[in-house]
Amino acid sequence: MKGTRETDFAYQAVYRYLTHLINEPTHDASVRLPSLRQLANRLSVSISTIQYAYSLLEKEGRVYSVAKSGYYAMPVSSLGLPGTDGDLLETLYVSARRPGMLVFSADEPALLQPLDSPLLLLERELLRQYPRLPQPPSQPCGELELRTALAARYTTSPVRCWHADDVYIGADLRGVLEILIAVLGLKEAAVVVEAPCDWTILRLLQEADVQVVEWPVQTDGSLDAGQLEELLETRRIRLVMLSSGLSVPRGSLAPDENRQAIARLLERYGVWVLENDCYAELEFETGGSRFRDLLDPQRLIVFSTFEKIIGPEAPYGYLLSRHFSEQLQRHFLLRAFRLSPIRQKAIARLYANGRIDQHLQVLRRLLRDRKVQMTQLLHERLGDALHVVEPRGGATIWVRSLRQVDMRRVFQRLLKQHVVIAPGELFSLQGLHAQHMRLNHAFSGDHDLAAALSLLGDALRLEAID
Template structure:
């Protein structure tokens, strides 16, 4: 912070700095603030400027002077969490975005480092390389990105994709909405495996499509008899299944089960909508075939998001399909998605130069380290209260409460203590998994993890009447 010319601006800047320091402190704490001299040196302002900023905070009741010791901040405790009229998902999202909550709900996995600087560097090179014609760089960024994605998914002369098989959208939700509109699934049903991402489930719900849920077994397999019965007795036209890794369950379907599922889909002529969002997060990729390599390619749709591999700088989603070109093209043209050409070109270069692969290797290494630590800490603090296993990938752990305790009331009680978990019933439209929860690495310091798990353990004991 450079010393400003205006003394009024200086004390206001110091005031805002101190307010941010206080807001970052733990709720209910009583903490010593920086001294006048230290803060003046740190911010390159006068001691009198710091003194005036502290006097404003003292007048507001945010800090209290202690003779011969300095200023102390008393941070108010968290207000009781207020449920949002029974909307569990709204409660989760609201409190997971609060800086004062310890979030163990296991949200989006974070890459070890952002690709933003790399993307911007490539974009600058492209601007120098290609003149702007009509406000856009040449050649067409969309074609280059679609070509790169088609090449990435091509496995052989039999299992190949071309640029015209790739459809791009602004984000995952708009991609799925457009795809479902093209498929025209009225008066039919969709089979999904659960637990499933609530984002995906609610797209089907909003589209008023009947969803038939098949719970995953402990090893990642399915009840094949139940699956076959649904395909035989229900008007199922589409099945959404993971290509490899199923999150938040954290499992990979055994090879025998994958072969059996593919045979049933082919036998009943059911389209596969393959969810490839998380396959890059497998800790041990292995040599087993993806589900898309086992089904009829004429009834195959594959979707994923660039955000999972590139990061938030590229939130775009894509779909691969060899069939339905007419209906799909019509729906995507009607939506009129306009993606930045320069960013598309830069992302395509990331893939072609192998930088995304390096990025994903770093991400998997970090996830492996954190998952191992999370698993060991959960064994230490919750080993007798939860049933769980080391996942095959991703950044979270799916667990079942051993005692007969539902996780929705547990979720609300934990909110009162400043802790956020993800109740299991969020991952099912029919309210299954009421004794399950999803846990992940906290966003704060590493020391927050043992604290959060101990709070959860204490609350589970209270819930079960063991204390």
């Protein structure tokens, strides 16, 4: 299954194989796909890998299952054009999954340096050790071994320490954040978030009827302490959400003195802080402080995911909180996340044996190298059209058009050229960042980036607003 693309996850190869099957010409309205066992034997991979690829296609609406019959799919040619209802995010999601698209909009840093092989190898070894894992007492908040490993990793002093009972693991980041919104009672409450903000988080808050107050990151990467103080004085702010270090999608870092000023302000007002730690491990230069190193741990909740550093084989989300233990445990129990204990044990062993840290050293170097290549190309070919925010980490680049353009029309024009970008308006609920876009520099395959950037330049020129 690895073929010529050794860096791919196994499920990605299965996913591509299935999309080819779906796209093959057929006279039937629906296409019956091979069973899990048939594909596992045919492709020499595990049934769980096949199941994961099928689940992705199900989420995309391209595959459906029939009890006692199997999986079926409609050919792509019979699917309607994306975005006919005008939802920009849906258009992006559907377009990014169509065959032959150059996805400039992605944010999947781990795909540059997959950790699936060590993870699955450990999983197989654990399965041999525990062929019939005894049923432990119910662990609705996640496998104890992994929760213990995370608690140790986040502990930095006797005061800023965490224990396994403070850690909660869910099936994915969205599910964990949904529980947190319920436990904190954020419906109709005012929550301050950095802007631009990840669209997944924004849509989740919007769906939960949270009053999102956007707090723009300044051009130098700092946060406006005066604006935050005014918000805290004039509005009943329930929670402030901060990036632990790296602010994504901008890829910027607030200066140390600015972070300290913000921390002092939050301490003075005694406001709860929710720290987004999804990208902190992807800073190109390590060793910087995190907001949690400056904040009162009694008013702090941290959330993150393994997916950004390990990849889709580890989609779990997690949070750390010293408070609300009874409510959190009840919600996790009611949610009844189905998490593989063996997969969680394998992730814990990757932390314990230092494999995660070794992996991160390589991944950061690869991301930095790709960032340099991409920013050079952008300056050389689009320097008169785009302002590039130099990223300090991560897999994406935040850019602003120097001309006034209709970014939606730029987006639609590029789709016709099989190129997908992420317009900046997706990262705001208040109409901010209309002249921005997020580009991905961490491609896992071979792409003609120069040609793609030429198409981008043409689209920006043609959609300029006079």
